[in-house]
Each structure stands twice: as structure tokens, then as C-alpha cells.
Amino acid sequence: MDFNFTDEQNMLRDTVAKFVQQQYDFDTRRAIVKSEAGWRPDYWKVMAEELGILGAPFSEDQGGLGGGPVDNMIVMEEFGKGLVIEPYLGTVVIGGGFLKHGGGAQAGDLIASIIGGEATFAFAYAEPQGRYNLADLTTTATKDGAGYSINGRKAVVVGAPWASHLIVTTRTAGGQRDRAGVTVFVVPADAAGITRRDYPTVDGLRASEIQFDNVKVGADAVIGTVDQGLDLVELVTDEAIAALCAEAVGAMRKIHETTIDYARQRKQFGVPISSFQVLQHRMVDMFMNVEQSVSMTYMATLKLDESNVERTKAVSAAKVQIGKACRFVGQAAIQIHGGMGMTDELAVGHYFKRATMIEGLFGSVDHHLRRYETFSLGDAA
Amino acid sequence: MNLDFSPEDLAFKAEVRAFIAENYPAHLRDVQDEGEELGKEDFLAWHRILAKKGWVNPAWPTEYGGPGWTSVQRYIWSEECALADTVPILPFGINMVGPVIYTFGTPEQKAKFLPPTLTGDIWWCQGYSEPGAGSDLANLRTKAVRDGDHYIVNGQKTWTTMAQHADWGFFLVRTDPDAKAQEGISFLLIDMKSPGITVRPIITLGGEHEVNEVWLENVRVPVENRIFHENKGWTCAKFLLAHERSGIAGVARSKRGVDRIKSIARTESQDGQPLIKDSFFKRKIAELEIDLLALEYTELRTLAAENAGKGPGPESSLLKVKGTEIQQRITELALEAAGHYGMPYFRGFGEAGHNALAIGPDYAHRTAPTYFNVRKTSIYGGSNEIQRNIISKMVLGL
Ligand SMILES: Cc1cc2nc3c(=O)[nH]c(=O)nc-3n(C[C@H](O)[C@H](O)[C@H](O)COP(=O)(O)OP(=O)(O)OC[C@H]3O[C@@H](n4cnc5c(N)ncnc54)[C@H](O)[C@@H]3O)c2cc1C
Numbered sequence: 001m002d003f004n005f006t007d008e009q010n011m012l013r014d015t016v017a018k019f020v021q022q023q024y025d026f027d028t029r030r031a032i033v034k035s036e037a038g039w040r041p042d043y044w045k046v047m048a049e050e051l052g053i054l055g056a057p058f059s060e061d062q063g064g065l066g067g068g069p070v071d072n073m074i075v076m077e078e079f080g081k082g083l084v085i086e087p088y089l090g091t092v093v094i095g096g097g098f099l100k101h102g103g104g105a106q107a108g109d110l111i112a113s114i115i116g117g118e119a120t121f122a123f124a125y126a127e128p129q130g131r132y133n134l135a136d137l138t139t140t141a142t143k144d145g146a147g148y149s150i151n152g153r154k155a156v157v158v159g160a161p162w163a164s165h166l167i168v169t170t171r172t173a174g175g176q177r178d179r180a181g182v183t184v185f186v187v188p189a190d191a192a193g194i195t196r197r198d199y200p201t202v203d204g205l206r207a208s209e210i211q212f213d214n215v216k217v218g219a220d221a222v223i224g225t226v227d228q229g230l231d232l233v234e235l236v237t238d239e240a241i242a243a244l245c246a247e248a249v250g251a252m253r254k255i256h257e258t259t260i261d262y263a264r265q266r267k268q269f270g271v272p273i274s275s276f277q278v279l280q281h282r283m284v285d286m287f288m289n290v291e292q293s294v295s296m297t298y299m300a301t302l303k304l305d306e307s308n309v310e311r312t313k314a315v316s317a318a319k320v321q322i323g324k325a326c327r328f329v330g331q332a333a334i335q336i337h338g339g340m341g342m343t344d345e346l347a348v349g350h351y352f353k354r355a356t357m358i359e360g361l362f363g364s365v366d367h368h369l370r371r372y373e374t375f376s377l378g379d380a381a
Numbered sequence: 382m383n384l385d386f387s388p389e390d391l392a393f394k395a396e397v398r399a400f401i402a403e404n405y406p407a408h409l410r411d412v413q414d415e416g417e418e419l420g421k422e423d424f425l426a427w428h429r430i431l432a433k434k435g436w437v438n439p440a441w442p443t444e445y446g447g448p449g450w451t452s453v454q455r456y457i458w459s460e461e462c463a464l465a466d467t468v469p470i471l472p473f474g475i476n477m478v479g480p481v482i483y484t485f486g487t488p489e490q491k492a493k494f495l496p497p498t499l500t501g502d503i504w505w506c507q508g509y510s511e512p513g514a515g516s517d518l519a520n521l522r523t524k525a526v527r528d529g530d531h532y533i534v535n536g537q538k539t540w541t542t543m544a545q546h547a548d549w550g551f552f553l554v555r556t557d558p559d560a561k562a563q564e565g566i567s568f569l570l571i572d573m574k575s576p577g578i579t580v581r582p583i584i585t586l587g588g589e590h591e592v593n594e595v596w597l598e599n600v601r602v603p604v605e606n607r608i609f610h611e612n613k614g615w616t617c618a619k620f621l622l623a624h625e626r627s628g629i630a631g632v633a634r635s636k637r638g639v640d641r642i643k644s645i646a647r648t649e650s651q652d653g654q655p656l657i658k659d660s661f662f663k664r665k666i667a668e669l670e671i672d673l674l675a676l677e678y679t680e681l682r683t684l685a686a687e688n689a690g691k692g693p694g695p696e697s698s699l700l701k702v703k704g705t706e707i708q709q710r711i712t713e714l715a716l717e718a719a720g721h722y723g724m725p726y727f728r729g730f731g732e733a734g735h736n737a738l739a740i741g742p743d744y745a746h747r748t749a750p751t752y753f754n755v756r757k758t759s760i761y762g763g764s765n766e767i768q769r770n771i772i773s774k775m776v777l778g779l
Contacts, residue, residue, distance in 0.1 A: 128741065131651045131720045155741065156721040177652060197738040202726045202749040209738040268517040278766055327713075334756045338515055338764065339540045339592075342757050344584040353586065353753060356716075357724055364717055366661045 003298065005074070008067070013074045015051050020082035026347045029083055033204040039085050039162050047086065048117025054092055055115035058100065062111045069239060073246040073301045080250020083347075083354055085205060087120050090159040093243045095121025097236040098167050098184060098223050105220035106186060110165070122163035122189070123240070124154040124210055125233070132363040134169070134233050136177045139212060141170035141185060147218040148172075150185065150193075153211055160208035161198040163189045168212070173227050182229040185221045192216070203354040231308070238315040239304055241362050245297040245322045248358045252290045252329045255351045259283060259333045262340070262348075273336070282332050289325040296321040312375045316368035323365035326355040386453070394457050397436075401465045404430055409468055414743075418589055419468060421504070421546040427468045428501040438475050438499060440624075445483045445491070446499055452684045463633030471543065473505040474498040478551045480624050481568070481617045485609040494549075494570065506547035506573070508538040508595055509618070516767050518553070519562035519615070523597060525554040525569060532556070532569065532607070534577075534600040540761070544580045544593040547573045552597075557612050568614035570606040577601075585757070587750030588728045622763065623697065629762060630704035632677045638711035639670055645718045645744050656718060669710055676703045695775035698768035705758035705765060712752040719745035726750075 005013070023043070032040055048054045056071040058064025065071070072093050079088060096114050099107040113119035130136035139152025150170055160166065166187045174181025187194075193215035196208040224232040260283055263274035273279055300318035303311055330352040334341035337348055344350075359365065386394070406426050412419060431437035439455045441447030450458065462469075479498050482490055497503040514521040523536025534554055544550065550571050557565030573580070577600035583592045609617050643666060646657035656662055680700055716723045722741030728750075740746075759765040773779045 126721050128722075129650050131649070131656075133652055136652065156724050158724075195738065197740065199740060200726045201724045202753075203724070207724065209740055211738055267513075268515060268520070270517075276766070278769070331756065335759060335764075335766075338760050339510070339757075342585045342592075342754075342760065344586060344588070349586045349753075353749075356749070356752070360717070360720065360723060364720075366659070366717070370661070 005070070008065070009070060009074055012053065012056060012065075012067070012071060013078060016053060016075050016078040017081075019046070019051055020078055020084060024082040024084055026083075026350075029085065029204070029350075032085055033200075037162075038200065038206040039087070041162075044086050044120070045117050047088075048115065054088075054117055057092065057096060058111055058115060062100075062108070063115050064111075069242060069301045069304045072239070072243045073297065076243045076246035077250040077297075080247035080252075081254045083204070083251065083350060087122070087159040087162060089240060089243055089247070090123055090163065091119070091121045094123045094236055094240050095119070095165065095167060095186075097239050098186070098232065101235055102184060102224035102229075102232050104186070104223045107223070110186065119164045120159070120162055121165050121167060122157050122159040122208075124157045124160065124166045125169045125237075126155045126157070127153060128155045130155075132367040133177060134237060135179055135182060135230055137169060137171040137182060138176060139168065139170045141172050141183055141217075144216060147216060147221070148183075148185065150187065150212045150215040150217065153209070155209060156201075156207050157210050158201070158205055158207045160189070160196060160210060161206045165189055166194075166210070167223070169229065169233055179230050181227050182233065183226050184223045184229040184232060185217055186223055187215060187217055187221060201357070203357040204350065234308075234312070237362055238300075238311055241315050241319050242297065242300045242304055244358055244361055245293070245300060245318050248322045248326055248355060249290070249293050249297050251351050251355050251358070252286075252293060252325060255329055255333045255348060255355065256283070256286050256290050258348050258351075259286065259336050262337055266338075266340075279336055282336065286329045286332050289328050293322050293325045309375055313372055316363075316372040316375070319363060319368040320365050320372065323359045323368070326359045330355040386457075390453055390457060393454050394461065397458055397461045398465075400434070400436075401461060401467060404434075405465060405467055406430070413466065413468070424468060424471055425501045425504075428470055431470070432500045437470060437501075438479065440476070441479065441483065445479075445495055452687050456681070456684055460633040460636075463637045466637055469634075471504075473507050473542070473547075473551075474501075474503060476624055477507060477621050478505050478570075481551070481608060481621050484620060485568075485617050489605070490570075490608065503548045504543070504546050506541050506544040506550045506595075508541055508544075508550045508552035508571070510540045511537060512539050516764055518618070519566070521553055521555060521566065523552070523554045524558065525556050525567060525602070527556075527604070528601075530604050532567075532602045532604060534569070534571070534597045534602055536597050538595040538597070539592075540583070541580075541593045541595045542591060544573070544595050545582065545590065549573060550595070551608075553614055553618055556614075560612060563615045565612050566614040566618070567611050568608045568617040569602055570608065571597075571600065571602050572606075575600045575602070586753035587747075588726075589750070589754065591754075629697070630676055630680045630700035631708055632673065632680055632704070635673055635676075635704070635707050635711060638708070638715075639666065639673060641744070642666060642669075642711060642714050642718060645715060648742065648744070649718055649720060662714075662718070665714060669707065669714065672703070672710070673707055676700070676707060679703070695771050698763075698771045698776075701762060702759075702765045702768045702772075708758050709755050712748070712755045715744075716748045716752045719748040722746075723749045 055064035056067045060066045099111050141148040141150045166189050168185045168187050170183050171181055172183040193213045195211040198208045201207050264272050266273045296318040300314045303314035333348050334352055340346055412423055435448050438447050439450050439458055443449040482494050511521050525532035525534045550573055552569045552571050553566050554569055555565055556567040577598040579596040581594045582590045647655050649656040722745035725740050727746045
């Protein structure tokens with residue numbers, strides 16, 4: 001049992017933390033959100049070239065730093081503290097995850113261009129009818145000569161407006177919700193036949209609705225095994241959830257800190273509001289929520305390479321904890337800030353909004369409770 | 382004990398339902414259906430129709446133009462309005478300053494202010510809170526100094542709802558700086574067009590412009606615009622707070638909110654089934670309905686007591702706490718039900734030519750901003766912590 005980080009991991013955290021502190025203050029983030037692009041491609045270059053963090057979870061053979069999920073966790077937690085917008089989750093964790101685990105003809109080159117900061121990825125998995133069921137797919141890929149032709153519709157694809165590549169889940173066989181018959185493709189975002197409608201999200205990111213009309217890809221666009229892609233999708237999504245939990249932990253730590261500071265400074269009835277016991281206990285409950293979330297994030301991250309059953313249980317358990325904590329901590333922070341918490345001006349509201357979106361991303365508390373139940377108590381156990 | 386409405390009450394219910402059906406403006410329905418923020422004219426349109434009918438001010442005594450309804454009729458009325466999802470009547474004139482004026486005002490003040498408040502020709506805002514005076518309202522610093530037959534007012538108010546549209550505001554100001562906190566406060570009506578008033582927007586979490594800062598710099602206010610005695614404004618303020626809290630349970634609107642969640646859950650699909658078949662989600666709706674039922678019957682008991690001549694007491698704090706918790710819960714479930722489509726931010730979209738790729742179902746569009754916005758309900762009108770303090774002190778004697 002060892003909860004210590006290696007020297008390399010500590011250095012990674014320091015590097016990212018320093019970047020966030022020095023170059024990603026709240027005003028900078030606000031300007032990014034309001035800008036036309038909605039992200040900072042120049043920062044992405046900094047992350048690739050100066051900080052060298054985009055290779056963190058890739059092996060040295062692949063040109064990376066030889067880390068893994070713990071390194072993703074560290075980066076995401078520090079990003080969470082600054083509400084960093086740039087697509088580390090979509091590109092390094094998800095895009096990189098598919099390429100690492102699924103391979104495919106293009107994997108080597110694409111990983112190199114992720115590490116170099118040239119390629120950015122978005123994960124086109126959700127569909128309007130599918131809710132959180134990763135297998136509920138009406139987007140199809142049909143054989144077309146040597147390659148495939150993709151048709152269908154993807155919903156709320158976070159980071160798509162910035163992406164050079166899309167990871168697309170499709171149905172190549174079977175019924176709409178069958179486990180078998182799912183195939184994953186990597187598709188250039190500007191491929192002919194792709195129509196996007198871009199929009200901002202409530203938490204300051206950008207996303208798109210994406211329509212695929214006879215989008216032609218070669219056989220080399222397949223990631224993983226044809227018709228057997230769902231296991232891979234679940235694995236990478238679980239890795240993404242663990243990373244997202246780490247982001248939530250970073251955001252919640254910041255929310256908690258900010259709230260304590262505010263309660264110490266804000267006076268009513270001639271005393272700091274931090275002296276009211278009901279608020280003290282609320283801040284203690286926030287603290288306990290954050291600490292339990294840290295623990296569950298570590299646990300889930302360290303179990304990502306275990307068997308499917310163990311991994312699923314761990315990740316869904318963590319997502320349940322984090323989802324509940326995000327709601328409690330976020331709401332308590334706004335309440336303790338009083339009217340100030342309701343303003344767009346203060347950072348705390350923006351953390352609250354991100355935390356609220358994290359609750360639902362890749363499955364709500366209900367969804368993961370059910371998934372946990374199935375694996376821990378139900379048929380799969 | 383008896384839970385039935387009398388035949389007269391049932392006839393009344395039919396009458397108001399028919400009136401709403403025949404008279405509610407169709408264009409408002411469109412604005413609401415599209416989930417847009419309501420503008421000044423949207424609020425006033427329905428207000429004016431009701432004023433003409435004499436129904437805009439259900440709680441006012443008949444001598445000031447009230448319809449003379451019993452509290453049960455008022456209950457039926459708010460229930461029917463909620464069912465029909467009508468635009469709410471803003472509380473500042475009708476529920477707040479109106480009753481203060483007819484209770485404490487001079488005949489001249491009543492004649493000058495009550496009729497235009499009824500017709501909607503005066504839009505009121507409430508200038509109580511200040512940066513340093515929120516929960517501790519009596520700590521307010523805005524100063525009014527007598528200068529002949531005027532007060533000269535200096536200071537800053539904040540969180541002033543809809544001040545950007547307001548014609549007049551009712552303000553709490555300090556007229557005796559040496560008195561104890563709650564003494565030395567006066568209640569002034571101030572023309573918002575007076576020189577020296579600056580209104581600055583505060584943008585809230587969902588992106589809305591609902592609240593404002595109001596700066597007052599050497600604003601001259603005629604002494605005749607003071608309600609009640611100098612330095613006795615706290616009496617008016619306390620009276621008003623009690624009025625503000627009655628009806629704050631919002632039971633009827635919340636019932637409508639629960640219906641909306643059910644309808645979302647019937648449409649939203651999960652694993653090829655409507656979400657409402659999901660046992661987790663169904664249970665959450667059931668729990669919410671039960672909470673709401675408990676609140677409804679608590680409110681009905683309070684109403685019965687009011688009918689028997691007891692004014693709204695500290696018990697109304699219970700209605701405020703539970704009512705707002707339920708309102709907030711409704712927004713949580715709506716956001717959960719919306720799934721992925723809770724995430725898009727809909728303000729300022731709507732460019733033409735994109736209809737081919739609609740962004741999710743209409744019911745999802747405002748779920749997140751509404752969830753964020755409704756956090757305010759446990760903060761304003763006396764925060765829920767303050768309400769619990771009131772119950773603890775005034776009801777339990779702790
Ligand atoms: C959207 C919105 C609209 C509003 N509209 C108006 C308006 O039109 N006119 C107007 O005058 N005001 C308005 N208000 C102001 C509102 O009444 C105040 O926000 C409210 O009184 C709380 O004050 P505060 O924001 O300064 O918070 P604070 O008083 O600073 O409270 C901060 C936190 O401390 C807690 N707290 C404070 N005292 C105690 C205590 N003794 N024990 C335990 N906990 C305590 C509070 O519950 C809260 O959680 C509005 C506010 C909002 C958010």
C-alpha cells in the first residue's frame with residue numbers, strides 16, 4: 001500500500017500547478033470563454049512544448065514520459081483548480097486512451113501528434129436518444145469498398161469545435177442497444193460529409209451537434225476490433241471518468257477554500273459569518289465530501305488496470321461519490337456566499353457550474369449506482 | 382375537520398379558470414414556451430388585464446380595490462394561475478409596498494400611490510439590502526439628512542431586483558445615525574428618475590440581468606414621500622416581511638413544476654423506454670410529490686388559522702424554507718432528466734439557418750440556467766438559515 005507520488009509525479013504536479021497559477025487566473029479564463037475561439041491554441045502549444053505534459057501518460061516507446069492514469073489524475077486535478085478549458089481530457093485521456101489500448105494503423109502517428117500538440121480530439125459517443133448508455137447507437141458504419149461509410153447523429157460533443165480528430169462510436173452490426181456490433185473510428189474532423197453546429201456550454205466550454213452523411217473512411221480508421229468495440233469504449237470511458245473525478249476534486253478543493261476565505265471575511269451582525277455554527281458544520285461537511293472524493297478518485301484511478309468487474313465497480317462507485325459531492329459542495333458554497341455567490345463576477349459561481357456539469361458527464365449518480373449494483377449485486381457479480 | 386371545498390368555492394374555481402382561459406394573452410404563452418427572459422411589457426400585459434378585472438391584488442381590502450376574496454379563494458386563485466402557468470405578478474408593488482402604504486400611509490399617499498400601483502403604471506423596486514447589510518438588514522448605512530422639506534439621500538443599495546425597469550423604489554434609509562440599529566431607520570418612497578440615482582446591472586449565474594446596484598448621490602426626496610414616522614421605518618419593514626413571506630411556499634407553482642418533470646420524463650428516453658419507467662427516477666418524483674403534499678397541507682392549516690384572524694406568524698418561516706427547498710429540488714430533477722442536453726448554453730443562440738441540427742429538445746434548454754438561478758430562493762427573502770433562526774427563537778423559544 002503506497003499513496004505517495006514519485007518524484008516525477010511531484011514535478012509534474014508542480015509544473016502544472018505553476019502554469020495554472022501564473023497563466024490561468026480567473027480573468028484570463030473569463031477572457032478565453034468570451035473569445036471567439038473559446039480556447040487558447042497557443043496555451044496548447046505551451047503545454048506540448050514548454051511544459052511537455054501532453055506526453056505524460058504515454059510510454060517512452062510512444063514518445064511519452066512513461067506515466068499512466070496517475071499522471072492524468074495529477075494533471076486533471078490541477079486543471080480543475082483553475083477550471084482549465086483546453087482539451088486534455090478529450091485529447092490525451094480519451095483520444096490517447098483509444099489509440100493506446102485500441103491501436104490501429106494510425107495509432108503511432110496520431111499519438112506522436114498528440115504529444116507534439118498538433119492533434120486535438122473530441123469524443124463523439126452520445127446520441128440524442130441514448131442518454132448514458134454507451135451501446136445505444138443509431139449512428140452506423142457500413143462497408144463501402146475497402147473502407148466504411150458513416151451516417152448518423154451525435155449529441156453534445158464537447159470540444160468538437162477545436163478538434164482535429166473525432167473518435168466516433170458506431171454500430172456496424174446488431175440491434176440498437178446490443179453489446180456486440182459496436183465499432184470505433186478515428187475520423188478527421190474536417191472530413192467531407194460532416195456538418196457541425198457549434199455552441200457554448202453552461203460551464204464555459206464549447207460543444208457541437210454533429211451530423212455524419214456518408215462520411216468515408218478507410219479500413220485504417222478502425223480503432224480496436226470491428227464489431228467488438230464496446231469493451232474498449234467502456235475501458236476508455238472509465239479512464240475518462242477517473243480523470244474527470246480528479247478534475248472535480250481540484251475544482252471542489254478550490255470551492256471549499258474560497259468559501260472558507262469568504263466566510264472568514266464576510267461580517268454580518270458584527271461578526272464573521274464563519275462564527276455561525278450552522279455554517280461551520282456546513283463547511284465541515286464540505287470538507288468531508290472533498291476528502292472522500294479524493295480517496296475515491298485515487299481508488300478508481302489505481303484500479304483502472306484491474307479486471308472489467310473490479311474496474312467498473314471502482315469507477316462507478318467513484319462517480320457516485322463525486323456526483324453527490326459536486327452537488328453538495330457547490331450548493332453549499334453558493335449558499336454561504338449569499339447574494340455574492342449568485343453573481344457572474346465571482347469565480348465561485350463558475351466552479352459551481354462546472355461541478356454541476358461534471359455530475360452528469362459520462363453518467364449521472366443514478367446511472368452509476370445502477371451500474372455498480374449490476375456488477376456488485378446483480379447478474380454480473 | 383373537512384378537506385372539501387364548499388360549492389361556492391367550486392363555483393369560484395370554475396369562474397377563475399374560465400377567465401384565465403379566455404383572457405390570458407397568447408403572445409405571452411409564446412414567449413414562455415420559448416423559455417425567453419420576460420421583459421417589462423411581458424410582465425405588465427397580464428398585470429393590466431387583471432387590474433381591469435379587479436383581480437390583480439387578491440389580498441388587498443376592498444376599500445383599496447381588493448376583490449374581497451376569502452383566503453380559500455385566494456388559494457384557489459393562485460392554484461389556477463399556476464396550473465395555467467401565467468406570468469407571475471411581481472410582488473414589489475402588490476404584495477410589498479401596497480400593503481405598507483394602505484396600512485401606514487396618509488390619505489394623500491394612498492391616493493397618490495395606490496391606484497397607479499394597481500394599474501401597473503408604477504413599477505416598484507425594493508431598496509433594502511446593501512453591501513454590508515444583507516441578513517443583518519438593520520446594519521444599513523444609506524443616509525437621509527433633513528434639508529427643509531426634503532431629505533438628501535446618499536448611499537448604495539444592492540441586489541435590487543428589476544430596478545432597471547422601476548419607476549419608483551421603496552427604500553430603507555438611516556435618518557438617525559446615533560440611534561440603535563433598528564431605531565433611526567425611515568421608509569422612503571423615491572422616484573427612480575430623481576437626479577443622483579445610478580442603476581448598474583449585476584449579472585447572475587445563468588447570465589440573466591435581474592438584479593442591480595443602485596447608487597444614490599445627493600438624491601433629494603420630498604419629506605411627504607416618507608411612510609409612517611421618521612425613525613420608525615423598521616415597523617413598516619417588519620410588517621412587509623411578514624407579507625412577503627405569506628404565499629412564499631409557492632405550492633401551486635411547484636405542482637406545475639412537478640408536472641413538467643413528469644412530462645419531460647415521459648418524453649426523454651433511456652434504453653428505449655421513457656425515463657419515467659426508471660424506478661430510481663420515479664421514486665424521486667414520488668418523494669418530491671410527497672414533500673409537496675406535506676407543504677400544501679401545512680400551508681392550508683396556516684391559511685385556516687389566518688382566516689380565523691391570526692396574522693401570518695413566524696410559522697411562515699417554515700413555508701419559506703420548505704417551499705424553496707422544493708423549488709430547488711424541482712430544478713435539480715429537471716436538469717437530471719435533461720441528460721446531455723442540460724449542457725448547451727442557450728442565451729443568444731437562435732441564428733437562422735441551423736434548424737437542421739436542433740440542439741436537443743426544447744424542454745432541456747433552460748434547465749441548467751434555471752437550476753443555477755433558483756439557488757437564489759434559499760438566499761433572498763431572509764435566507765433559510767435566518768428562517769431557521771427565527772423558528773428556533775420565536776416558535777421554539779430556544
Ligand atoms: C436574486 C436576488 C434578488 C434579490 N432581490 C432583492 C431586492 O429586490 N431588494 C433587496 O433589498 N434585496 C434583494 N436581495 C438581497 C437578499 O435579500 C440578500 O441577499 C439576503 O438578505 C442575504 O444577504 P447577503 O446576500 O448579504 O448574504 P449574507 O447575509 O452575507 O449571508 C451569507 C451567508 O451567511 C448566512 N448567515 C448570515 N447570518 C447568519 C446567522 N445569524 N446565522 C446563520 N447563518 C447566517 C446566510 O444564511 C448566508 O448563507 C436579493 C438577493 C438575490 C440573490
